[in-house]
Amino acid sequence: RLGIRVEKSFDLLSFFPFSLLSPFFSTNVVYDSIFHKSYVFVPFNVTGGGIEIESYPQKREVKAGDEVSYTVVIYNNGAQDDTISLSYDTTGKRGEGWEVTLDPSQLLVEGNYLNYSYVTVKAPQTAQPGDFLNITLTAEGSTGTDSIWLNTSLAQPTYGVDVSGGGNKQGAPGDSIVYTFTVKNTGDLPDTYNLSVACNWVTILEKNQVSLKAGEKEDIDVTVDIPLDAENGTQETLVFTAKSQNSSKEDSVSVTTTVLFSAGGGKESFWDKLLSSLGRKGGYILFILGIAALLIIAFFLTTLTKKFVVVLCEERMKEVPPGHTAHYKIKIKNVLEKIKGGKNRVTCKLSTGGEIPEGWKTEFEKDIVTLDGGEEEEVEFTVETSPDSSLEEWASIDIIVTPAKKTAKSEKINIVTLLREPKPHLEIEKVEHEPETEGLNIPVNGHVEVEIPWYAEEGENRVSIKIS
Numbered sequence: 001r002l003g004i005r006v007e008k009s010f011d012l013l014s015f016f017p018f019s020l021l022s023p024f025f026s027t028n029v030v031y032d033s034i035f036h037k038s039y040v041f042v043p044f045n046v047t048g049g050g051i052e053i054e055s056y057p058q059k060r061e062v063k064a065g066d067e068v069s070y071t072v073v074i075y076n077n078g079a080q081d082d083t084i085s086l087s088y089d090t091t092g093k094r095g096e097g098w099e100v101t102l103d104p105s106q107l108l109v110e111g112n113y114l115n116y117s118y119v120t121v122k123a124p125q126t127a128q129p130g131d132f133l134n135i136t137l138t139a140e141g142s143t144g145t146d147s148i149w150l151n152t153s154l155a156q157p158t159y160g161v162d163v164s165g166g167g168n169k170q171g172a173p174g175d176s177i178v179y180t181f182t183v184k185n186t187g188d189l190p191d192t193y194n195l196s197v198a199c200n201w202v203t204i205l206e207k208n209q210v211s212l213k214a215g216e217k218e219d220i221d222v223t224v225d226i227p228l229d230a231e232n233g234t235q236e237t238l239v240f241t242a243k244s245q246n247s248s249k250e251d252s253v254s255v256t257t258t259v260l261f262s263a264g265g266g267k268e269s270f271w272d273k274l275l276s277s278l279g280r281k282g283g284y285i286l287f288i289l290g291i292a293a294l295l296i297i298a299f300f301l302t303t304l305t306k307k308f309v310v311v312l313c314e315e316r317m318k319e320v321p322p323g324h325t326a327h328y329k330i331k332i333k334n335v336l337e338k339i340k341g342g343k344n345r346v347t348c349k350l351s352t353g354g355e356i357p358e359g360w361k362t363e364f365e366k367d368i369v370t371l372d373g374g375e376e377e378e379v380e381f382t383v384e385t386s387p388d389s390s391l392e393e394w395a396s397i398d399i400i401v402t403p404a405k406k407t408a409k410s411e412k413i414n415i416v417t418l419l420r421e422p423k424p425h426l427e428i429e430k431v432e433h434e435p436e437t438e439g440l441n442i443p444v445n446g447h448v449e450v451e452i453p454w455y456a457e458e459g460e461n462r463v464s465i466k467i468s
Contacts (some may be wrong), residue, residue, distance in 0.1 A: 050144035061155035067122035095131030097124030159247035160186035184217035323387030337372035357384030
């Protein structure tokens with residue numbers, strides 16, 4: 001059987017002087033050899049890409065007996081799909097019993113794409129501080145290989161504590177209330193915890209300390225005595241604390257105790273005594289009386305809120321000069337339906353309220369209005385301002401309409417009267433003239449200027465000019 005051999009040769013023509021940086025020795029695979037029977041597998045990168053793997057982070061910590069997982073990403077940089085095999089070598093460790101799992105250890109990675117595998121490292125239950133495991137993870141495919149290192153070390157042990165339970169409770173004076181709290185060691189090492197209670201009332205703590213292994217828990221009872229002279233509704237807070245002896249770790253939980261006479265047979269209220277004396281029948285009677293009272297209240301509320309009339313005014317703001325009078329048209333309407341016999345007839349009284357400046361006067365055309373159901377009536381309301389008022393003064397007046405019915409609700413609207421500067425008003429009537437005066441001839445289309453002295457007084461002025 002013919003074999004093959006591998007030899008090194010020195011090739012001056014191929015390498016010198018064209019590439020000084022290239023190796024001077026080439027590797028040749030020679031076949032049909034009768035002296036070197038062997039088998040050689042030479043991988044070729046037919047895709048031109050290669051394999052790459054990575055994981056982040058590459059260094060992690062784990063507690064004794066626990067496991068940690070690494071996510072490994074495998075990249076296929078070639079154009080062809082490739083089946084990748086994963087393997088690992090232990091390059092260093094401290095402590096025995098470490099376990100490594102590859103899932104999966106073989107996977108298909110499409111061309112120019114990626115895929116995932118997971119490396120799980122489990123620390124031995126007996127691992128001690130300082131133990132570690134270093135592995136080299138290798139990914140091998142038909143187009144190349146790549147590898148990374150992963151370091152797993154034992155995490156430093158920690159102390160921890162958690163307190164839970166309790167729950168708020170009620171009791172009567174003289175009662176003893178028992179609360180149950182749970183203390184749990186949430187650390188990695190055995191620990192002893194000092195227990196304490198803070199409360200203004202007398203308390204009894206089941207024990208002052210408790211020792212627990214990692215993950216263990218224990219229930220602790222605390223008894224609270226409610227004072228005999230405690231008043232109904234009094235509240236007292238109790239704080240239960242567990243503190244580690246080996247570290248600064250501690251945890252607390254608080255509960256509230258409320259004094260309630262009826263809870264423990266203490267003092268009875270007036271209503272408790274009344275119900276006890278009346279018995280079950282008395283309770284029914286009180287229930288019926290309560291329903292009746294609610295119906296009566298609902299009736300009165302409905303009657304009191306019932307609307308009988310509405311009040312309207314189209315122009316609710318006016319401006320007048322000082323000393324003048326503002327006129328308003330107030331419309332009052334009976335909103336009830338008209339019924340024979342005038343049962344829905346309403347008599348209303350009109351009045352005013354609000355802010356009226358000194359010296360101003362208000363007046364209704366009439367202050368009593370009677371309306372049948374559906375009827376309406378318009379009443380004039382005037383506001384007479386003072387001539388001495390400044391322009392900054394103004395009046396905000398409530399027009400109040402009160403139906404004569406006892407249960408009727410008054411209705412009102414607000415009107416405003418403002419002051420403004422007086423405006424001149426001049427009227428000229430019956431002006432007659434002829435183009436001729438005594439001793440003066442006025443040519444056609446001519447004119448004559450006549451000056452007449454006129455001293456105007458405040459208020460209305462009339463000037464009569466007669467030319468004959």
